[in-house]
Amino acid sequence: MSDPNKPYDPDDENSPLTPEDQVYADQERKRRAAEADMEVQIIDAVRGKNPVQPVRLTKDNSFCFSCHKGVSCWNECCHNTDITLTPYDLLRLAKHFEARPKAIASMFAAPSIHDASGMPIMKLKMVDKDGERKPCVFLDETEGCTVYNDRPAACRYYPLGLASVKMKGHEQPEDFYFLVKEPHCKGHEESKEQTVGAFRAEQGVDEYDEKNRDWIHILMKLASWKFLGGPWGKEPDERTKKMFFMATTDIDQFRLFVFNSSFLDKYAIEPEMREELAMNDEALLKLGLDWLRHVLFAEETISLRPDVLQHAIAQARGGTGGT
């Protein structure tokens, strides 16, 4: 017999289910079965578009490339380019300018839609110059990138692309890298040879990947739901998109939501963590992404307070108070 106090687990046949959970679990199992039978590129992160000659690479593979002020194409790649800003990019830029992330987003980015998932994201602004090539808002034509130490993840990656591909018959998506050889980029003609791993370390990519992991996970899962039909059978609704946008773009609004709504009555968050959340944007972003994973996918990334959980179980059993 199943334990009614055990949390719901879509992988566990004996997991206790409320009627709502049962609907969710059936759809989730169908989604997973369908996903296991498809092969699809779920997300890729690369600066600009139309990579030429993509070659699949691992961290141990080597390639020749160097970018420095002496190359004839200096700054070429910082014009007319398409750069998605991750939530962590916004926090880093906010720290750089000693401003709040929402102000950074308003000044230097424009709202857009992530095609694969349908979710709202921010893209870095290019400066409109009356028909001329549009430079990135952070570009100094002589000195280069003016936010170099806090440049976005996509800029650190270039000329590498990251793809996450769900292969037929595999439960988890697999990450791999590819080299983007665009004709204007002369860095590929330089003789400096390095492994993908060494290049990533030099560019400080690992830290960005770590902080962006949950955000990418959410976009990937919503992308597969959009493709296969999720619990809604369609794209997330406007309320869900607003929630996602608040937690990933407007951290101050999310802080107000956490501290001024019933959030802390509902979720089990220790007093020390509450203090941390009041001051630390990165900790709050992590909470926001955990919360989104919980409300969107019923993942156990954040715990309900025991009394709230008991009440929910009792209500699901018809208001008998449960046992």
Ligand code: SF4
């Ligand atoms: S942020 Fe810096 S590196 Fe990235 S496109 Fe703009 S100027 Fe270039």
Ligand code: SF4
């Ligand atoms: S070498 Fe490539 S990455 Fe470096 S400035 Fe030129 S186009 Fe940009």
